[in-house]
Amino acid sequence: DQQVKQNSPSLSVQEGRISILNCDYTNSMFDYFLWYKKYPAEGPTFLISISSIKDKNEDGRFTVFLNKSAKHLSLHIVPSQPGDSAVYFCAASANGSGNTGKLIFGQGTTLQVKP
Amino acid sequence: EAQVTQNPRYLITVTGKKLTVTCSQNMNHEYMSWYRQDPGLGLRQIYYSMNVEVTDKGDVPEGYKVSRKEKRNFPLILESPSPNQTSLYFCASTSYDLGPVPEQFFGPGTRLTVL
Numbered sequence: 001d002q003q004v005k006q007n008s009p010s011l012s013v014q015e016g017r018i019s020i021l022n023c024d025y026t027n028s029m030f031d032y033f034l035w036y037k038k039y040p041a042e043g044p045t046f047l048i049s050i051s052s053i054k055d056k057n058e059d060g061r062f063t064v065f066l067n068k069s070a071k072h073l074s075l076h077i078v079p080s081q082p083g084d085s086a087v088y089f090c091a092a093s094a095n096g097s098g099n100t101g102k103l104i105f106g107q108g109t110t111l112q113v114k115p
Numbered sequence: 116e117a118q119v120t121q122n123p124r125y126l127i128t129v130t131g132k133k134l135t136v137t138c139s140q141n142m143n144h145e146y147m148s149w150y151r152q153d154p155g156l157g158l159r160q161i162y163y164s165m166n167v168e169v170t171d172k173g174d175v176p177e178g179y180k181v182s183r184k185e186k187r188n189f190p191l192i193l194e195s196p197s198p199n200q201t202s203l204y205f206c207a208s209t210s211y212d213l214g215p216v217p218e219q220f221f222g223p224g225t226r227l228t229v230l
Binding site (some may be wrong): 004006009031032033037041042043044045049053075089091093102103105106107108 | 119148150154155157158159162163173205207215216217218219220221222223224
């Protein structure tokens with residue numbers, strides 16, 4: 001049972017345009033959501049997070065939007081740059097998990113930004 | 116430099132030959148985890164550790180063992196590897212510097228092939 005889903009395996013956008021990566025979840029107990037970026041031959045690195053009590057968090061070119069009623073979040077990258085080409089993972093955390101440090105990850109979306 | 120290191124980075128082995136993947140972090144984190152990444156499934160937690168001598172199963176623990184004798188080290192042990200354990204493995208160390216958000220720092224990954 002996939003609690004966090006990224007239904008688009010890949011996305012291709014032109015440099016300078018907006019990239020929108022989507023993520024859906026099923027567990028209403030999730031209270032934090034995170035996005036990670038992964039380059040080939042490297043481990044995932046933290047990008048941005050959002051608390052379930054907020055609907056938007058912005059950090060430079062990256063903005064995450066959360067729609068709790070729809071159990072949906074999205075990552076917007078504006079403007080997209082070729083260096084943004086990577087696999088993006090959506091992840092969720094539930095504090096009720098007893099501070100195990102556990103994150104539930106989606107399947108990942110491969111973003112390609114074309115020059 | 117804060118980091119998580121894993122060794123080896125690449126390993127090809129045969130069914131049944133015991134192996135250990137080492138993981139070490141220099142951030143003094145209490146929480147550490149092992150994940151495996153498979154196509155279409157994202158990252159799934161294998162085992163986690165909340166502190167020295169405290170370990171517990173994640174979502175896919177079958178066929179794996181771990182130990183946590185020191186805070187910095189968290190090795191993953193495959194006593195009798197099988198082909199279905201062919202995967203990309205990541206060790207992660209968790210920080211709560213962002214407050215209740217479990218920000219995970221990942222190692223570079225170990226690509227394991229079991230023939």
